[in-house]
Amino acid sequence: MDDTRILLAHGNGGRLMRELIANIFNLHLGNPLLDTDADAVALPPLDGDILVTTDGFTVDPLDFPGGDIGSLAVHGAVNDLAVAGAEPRYFTLSALIEEGLEIARLDRYIASFARAARHNHVAVVAGDTKVVRRGEGSGLYLTVAGIGVRRASARLAMGRIGPGDAILVSGPVGDHGVAVMLAREQFGLSGSLHSDSASVLPLTRAVRDFPDLKFMRDPTRGGLATVAHEIARATGHSVVLDQDAVPVRPQVASVCEMLGYDPYFLACEGRVVAVADPIAADEVLARWHALPEGQEAAVIGRIEVGGARVILETGLGGRRVLDELEDDPLPRIC
Amino acid sequence: MDDTRILLAHGNGGRLMRELIANIFNLHLGNPLLDTDADAVALPPLDGDILVTTDGFTVDPLDFPGGDIGSLAVHGAVNDLAVAGAEPRYFTLSALIEEGLEIARLDRYIASFARAARHNHVAVVAGDTKVVRRGEGSGLYLTVAGIGVRRASARLAMGRIGPGDAILVSGPVGDHGVAVMLAREQFGLSGSLHSDSASVLPLTRAVRDFPDLKFMRDPTRGGLATVAHEIARATGHSVVLDQDAVPVRPQVASVCEMLGYDPYFLACEGRVVAVADPIAADEVLARWHALPEGQEAAVIGRIEVGGARVILETGLGGRRVLDELEDDPLPRIC
Numbered sequence: 020m021d022d023t024r025i026l027l028a029h030g031n032g033g034r035l036m037r038e039l040i041a042n043i044f045n046l047h048l049g050n051p052l053l054d055t056d057a058d059a060v061a062l063p064p065l066d067g068d069i070l071v072t073t074d075g076f077t078v079d080p081l082d083f084p085g086g087d088i089g090s091l092a093v094h095g096a097v098n099d100l101a102v103a104g105a106e107p108r109y110f111t112l113s114a115l116i117e118e119g120l121e122i123a124r125l126d127r128y129i130a131s132f133a134r135a136a137r138h139n140h141v142a143v144v145a146g147d148t149k150v151v152r153r154g155e156g157s158g159l160y161l162t163v164a165g166i167g168v169r170r171a172s173a174r175l176a177m178g179r180i181g182p183g184d185a186i187l188v189s190g191p192v193g194d195h196g197v198a199v200m201l202a203r204e205q206f207g208l209s210g211s212l213h214s215d216s217a218s219v220l221p222l223t224r225a226v227r228d229f230p231d232l233k234f235m236r237d238p239t240r241g242g243l244a245t246v247a248h249e250i251a252r253a254t255g256h257s258v259v260l261d262q263d264a265v266p267v268r269p270q271v272a273s274v275c276e277m278l279g280y281d282p283y284f285l286a287c288e289g290r291v292v293a294v295a296d297p298i299a300a301d302e303v304l305a306r307w308h309a310l311p312e313g314q315e316a317a318v319i320g321r322i323e324v325g326g327a328r329v330i331l332e333t334g335l336g337g338r339r340v341l342d343e344l345e346d347d348p349l350p351r352i353c
Numbered sequence: 354m355d356d357t358r359i360l361l362a363h364g365n366g367g368r369l370m371r372e373l374i375a376n377i378f379n380l381h382l383g384n385p386l387l388d389t390d391a392d393a394v395a396l397p398p399l400d401g402d403i404l405v406t407t408d409g410f411t412v413d414p415l416d417f418p419g420g421d422i423g424s425l426a427v428h429g430a431v432n433d434l435a436v437a438g439a440e441p442r443y444f445t446l447s448a449l450i451e452e453g454l455e456i457a458r459l460d461r462y463i464a465s466f467a468r469a470a471r472h473n474h475v476a477v478v479a480g481d482t483k484v485v486r487r488g489e490g491s492g493l494y495l496t497v498a499g500i501g502v503r504r505a506s507a508r509l510a511m512g513r514i515g516p517g518d519a520i521l522v523s524g525p526v527g528d529h530g531v532a533v534m535l536a537r538e539q540f541g542l543s544g545s546l547h548s549d550s551a552s553v554l555p556l557t558r559a560v561r562d563f564p565d566l567k568f569m570r571d572p573t574r575g576g577l578a579t580v581a582h583e584i585a586r587a588t589g590h591s592v593v594l595d596q597d598a599v600p601v602r603p604q605v606a607s608v609c610e611m612l613g614y615d616p617y618f619l620a621c622e623g624r625v626v627a628v629a630d631p632i633a634a635d636e637v638l639a640r641w642h643a644l645p646e647g648q649e650a651a652v653i654g655r656i657e658v659g660g661a662r663v664i665l666e667t668g669l670g671g672r673r674v675l676d677e678l679e680d681d682p683l684p685r686i687c
Contacts, residue, residue: 032575033678056511056587058570059406059437059501069403072393073445073498075483103393111407113496115449145498149409152684157489162447164407164479164498167393177390236392241366253390344367350486 030150047133067168085213089131105167117156182324185300196285217289231299257326364484381467401502419547423465430499439501451490516658519634530619551623565633591660
């Protein structure tokens with residue numbers, strides 16, 4: 020019996036499961052609210068609207084330049100709350116662990132999760148672990164539910180978007196997608212690019228109470244183009260993106276060129292797309308430029324009346340329609 | 354391309370994913386709060402202490418006599434809140450789907466989830482879907498986070514348990530474990546036994562405000578014996594179970610005898626173990642016997658001072674120690 024790896028008995032409710040929870044999950048995530056002996060825990064009173072989100076994480080590989088499944092899971096759930104104008108407060112964490120995973124690796128991912136949670140002032144208040152047989156998982160899948168609070172003043176909604184509004188992004192797009200691709204080494208590619216996986220809270224805090232800010236979203240799976248399609252579909256208007264204005268790192272651009280991908284469809288995990296009244300765009304941009312996370316923020320496009328399409332304006336005055344994503348070039352990116 | 358099965362592209366954020374969410378998840382789970390276009394949703398004000406739980410579901414097979422992964426997931430999360438004295442209100446649902454799963458089956462499980470949620474007056478307010486490659490999952494894994502409310506009067510805690518307290522169970526133990534085992538057909542066994550998978554809310558509502566009720570737990574993974582060990586470890590006292598008093602169905606007993614299992618370690622998914630002051634045990638029992646779910650409820654044991662062990666008293670006055678579960682006889686039971 021190899022005691023350095025996860026066994027089925029680590030999921031059976033008995034001694035090994037209890038020790039695994041105590042020695043890894045409770046050790047790293049322990050806080051006064053987390054009671055691993057309880058079926059459900061009571062939260063302290065919450066000051067504001069209660070916001071809820073959930074996200075499953077299946078990234079492959081579990082480690083990538085700039086992060087791992089633990090930090091990614093925290094950032095993903097933090098960011099869903101952040102772009103809704105909220106402050107994250109409490110998380111639940113469910114881990115599906117594959118038989119055979121090295122216990123030291125599990126420890127490392129949960130430690131990474133805990134570090135990122137602390138950094139964002141989030142407490143894990145409930146958890147669950149399951150073990151699946153070898154070949155029925157892929158090392159580790161994590162699911163987070165996030166609870167946050169929002170001051171009533173934040174009125175962000177896709178329905179507020181209208182023609183003429185400006186579209187901004189807080190930094191270069193596609194870094195996470197390409198970093199994970201490079202980590203897989205499946206195309207014989209290598210490089211120094213890091214994922215942008217990070218909390219966007221500093222970015223959203225800086226602008227969320229600004230009355231002319233109408234909407235924020237983090238462009239994860241499906242990338243910037245998919246957020247643009249969501250806006251187009253919900254509003255009936257067209258999203259026009261200026262190719263020259265969208266920040267794309269040279270390494271991302273060259274990987275995309277080699278493999279025939281479009282960087283606008285690649286996942287980010289630490290960027291914000293914002294829509295604002297045009298008179299406010301410069302102010303949003305200034306607030307972002309003042310932050311380390313927003314140095315490369317840019318106004319990248321505008322809303323045009325009607326059409327419900329996503330259009331890319333090229334440098335020479337050309338316009339091409341960006342279709343909705345069909346195929347999946349990159350499964351398990353997050 | 355087989356359009357009756359899940360493809361990787363159903364997880365990429367694009368058109369197929371959007372249609373899958375609209376045609377299955379939103380169709381069955383839709384309610385005024387669920388906004389599949391939002392990153393996070395705001396909850397209406399909650400009336401009482403807010404309780405939170407999470408649970409991952411990996412049951413194999415996905416269908417078993419008396420339920421499926423959809424209804425099981427609802428009951429599991431409902432019951433975690435119920436035994437804490439709460440009413441479930443809102444769920445989040447994360448689905449990890451394996452490439453190749455028949456879309457009709459996914460539809461059936463989500464419809465089953467929705468039926469059970471409606472039955473328990475629970476609204477799904479946020480969701481997430483991911484698709485993993487063939488061979489990296491096992492059809493479908495679900496993770497639920499549950500939010501419930503508890504009136505301040507419910508003071509249930511393991512710390513209130515003391516010597517002399519009575520231990521009760523709301524019905525026969527081990528049905529779920531054996532039903533799933535039979536559904537696997539792995540031992541050449543078959544039978545008519547159904548899982549006890551069900552909401553325990555009627556049972557917990559009937560007794561939760563009773564001041565002499567001290568603690569409730571649903572004996573899932575690891576069964577009754579594991580709950581007994583949790584009590585023994587937390588209190589330092591011993592849990593004495595009366596073998597003749599613990600209800601076990603004849604089919605469960607005979608499967609256990611054949612395979613060498615102990616029914617006290619097999620999972621239930623619709624039972625409650627309660628600990629009460631001995632003067633109140635008859636009243637708890639009477640309240641449960643008045644319900645269809647509690648017809649076979651029984652007082653099954655008591656707390657003895659010190660020792661921190663779990664002891665089974667046999668009919669002939671013998672006593673044997675029930676050790677903590679070590680091996681896993683039945684992975685993926687829930």
